[in-house]
Amino acid sequence: MKKDRSITKNYLYNVSYKILTLITPLITTPYIARVLGVDNVGIYNYTYSIISYFVLFGVLGSTIYAQREIAYVQNDKEKTNLVFWELFFIRLITVGTSILIFSFYFPKSEYKIYLFIFLFELIANIFDISWLYYGIEEFKVITIRNFIIKIIGVGCIFIFVRSSTDLNIYIWCHVLILLLGNLSLWISAKKFIGKPIFKFNTVMKHFTPILILFLPQCIDSVYMIMDKIMLGKISTITQVGLYSQADKIIKMAVTIVTSMGLVMSPRIASSFATGDNKQIRRYLHSSFEFIFIIAIPIMCGLVSISDNFVGWFFGEGYEGVIILIKLLAPTVVFLGINSVIGWQYLLSVKREKDFIFSVSIGAIINIILNIILIIKFKAVGAVIASVVSMAIMSIINFIFVKKQISFKYLLSKLYKPLIAAIIMTIIVEIVGKYISVSFISTVIQVIVGIIIYILILFIIKDDIMIRYVSKIKGKKNNNRDND
Template sequence: MTSLKKNFIYNAMYQVLIVLLPIITAPYISRVLGASKMGIYSYTYSIAYYFLLAAKLGLDNYGNRSISRVRDDKDKINQVFSSIYYFQFFIACIAIIGYIGYLFFISNNLTIAVIQILWVIGAIFDVNWLFYGLENFKVVVFRNTVVKVLAAIMILLLVRKSSDLWIYTLIMGGSALIGFLVTWPFVLKQVRLVYVKKQDVFKHFKQILILFIPVIAISVFTVLDKIMLGKLSSFSQVGFFEGAEKILIAPKGVIGALGIVMLPRMASLYGENNLKQKNKYIELSLSFAIVLSIAFMFGLIAISSNFVPFFYGIKFKPTITLLSIMAITLPFYSIGNVIRTQMLIPSMRDAPYVVSVILGAIINVIINLMLIKPLGAVGAVVATLCAEIIVACYQINSVKKELELRKYMKLILYFFVIGLFMASVVLYIGVSIKNRILGLTIQIVVGMSIYSLLGIYTLKKSKDPVITLLSNRLKIN
């Protein structure tokens, strides 16, 4: 448990950094580039991202799971890492060739699209799955922190006017590529590349492809939304959507950090058939994710009308509505994240995971086609919300016998009421105080205080076994 806490803290601290840096850069970039230019960046990145996904297939989850199962045997680690990495290198080269073909024959906004190839090239060198499988999160977090800070500094120094979109794109893609490259000395300290037979390389293809299906399906309601907005609406609508999504990255990242940390540990426990410890971790993780996601949901809804104009400027006012709707996805995302990263993927139950996200993707595309033209970005956000609900409900149903979600109902009800009360007070403060910066500061402080104090009181007084388990682990007596 100590190592899990440390790894979660590393990842959570990195997510805090992701919150802090955009507070500096996002308001600056949104004002310098504007919604339309940000929309062009988001649109071209979304297309490059699909080639990046093709380069990685389902390697992140598959590599993580595979390494975690052999991490106590150095020779096996070298064999498994080498065979998976050779496969990754081969697929990434094909994806790069495919993207070059796209640039020659299809691409609009050619200059920006050419620079975006840096993301696809980065897939050759991205082996985060090795560190996750070994539960060595410190290297990845340190690398990402340095890269993010340096990129933020360069953006503030070099992006000065709207025509500097190419510089912004170069900084974003170039910093990611350099970050992957500088990790390799640490990689070679952990493992070494060894000779493996061709059949040992390509034997991974089937399982990687199975795990790639949900990755590509999830991208439909994280990336394809923006491509469809660009085609069916306008680049400004893409920019407003991107604004809301960027704010949501931080809470989703903190919640997702739990899944990243727990997946290799759970894969190891499933391999050992340690059901008692596995069930205890799942109960604790799900309780923690529920409490955290409800806080984020009500908090973002309550401060959005003050936060968005302060963060992006008054021209991004449509993002207020988008953020408020998008925040509702957080509880569904958090429950689904625990189920897939701690139950389905570690136990190699890939089928319900795959089916759930395919259903979500289909629903997302259908609703996008129906709502984007009349509603713009609002239609895309509604589609995303519906997709997240479908995915979470299907995954819950697939593990209902071992999860028994009804025993978490008291926890959900208690913290929903606390969150609703907190949001009511915070909204009142936002309306009452006319100075936006002062009002926002008081909203955040008061909101955190109310939710924390009432939450601690509930954890101390409740006799419910799930709430008691969470209280004991957080050492609230």
């Protein structure tokens, strides 16, 4: 029972932080968009995309691997200490190498001032030992740290970023808060680790598994970042700014959709270890049901509220974001599907090769389409490339799991949420035409959309919704009985 409560608490800590990560951009994005302007936002996102590559190659796949290795030995303090310092030494080498390479790169860039500031983000990643806390299941420490960092970061933005000339200050706020936050983790780490101790031969044994886990992360990250860099090279910084803002809204929505992976990944891995394929199928079906009932209305909702939402959220100069959000909206569903099949299933059952293949094909198609479409259609071309490549990835992933899932079952669960979402979209669009552009108007549209969607699902007797409601009622009744 104690273990169950611990899992529940850790889950709540993670969920609470995810909610904060959703709220924070809603607070800061409108302010930054207006104060810095579309061109500076474009420069920030372009330079951040570049540093993200160096962070990616510096960290490799060590975060996920380190978390797993620490978890294996968490009950043995001596082994925990040994594994910790071995993995930290590896990160010191890999991130240090990335810093060295970056030091030769950034002086040649036209944005060298901003890239120099971002150098401290690389340095901050050396001292990121959040993987230690996740491995020993001390989620509370990480969550409190993250909350404090977010709050201080938001405060610094509103205090110090005051005009369009403050882009460098905005970046300094970002990197210094990250660096201080990572350094703060070392204070409480004393309780879990001792003096540095490691052997070179045992350190080297970690490299191969780290690189194996790095490949899917690398390809996936490159795939996500490439659009902005190619836009900056082929088109204009303004187009990068517009695309980045639309992409930011989509990513916020995707966070809600992919949150199911937090619970399902370890369960699928556990079932795989015991050879329980029937249970794996049930978990996969449950994940897809969640995607259908959550991702589809979010996709349609983004399409229906974007005309009103963009106007007050971003302000003048961002009208081009409206069409980008509408075109990018289907990626909420595709990313949800790819999350279930790729991150939840394929990696959990040690089918990394299949996952790497699907992500690689998606990345190649994305790059080819970007080269063809960005020249003529600019940011819209990048959006089309993303949607098409993610759709193809979803198709490939479905082929990989055709023996593990029932397509007939999934189709039977798809059409009712789709019908409800289409009706919801029509009504929300109509409501939007009769109200002015404002925060309150968007809230009204969202509330109307949720009510209509749920109401339609009950009218057409969608069993997924009925089952979720029954579970909630059952838990409430159990709580009353316990009282």
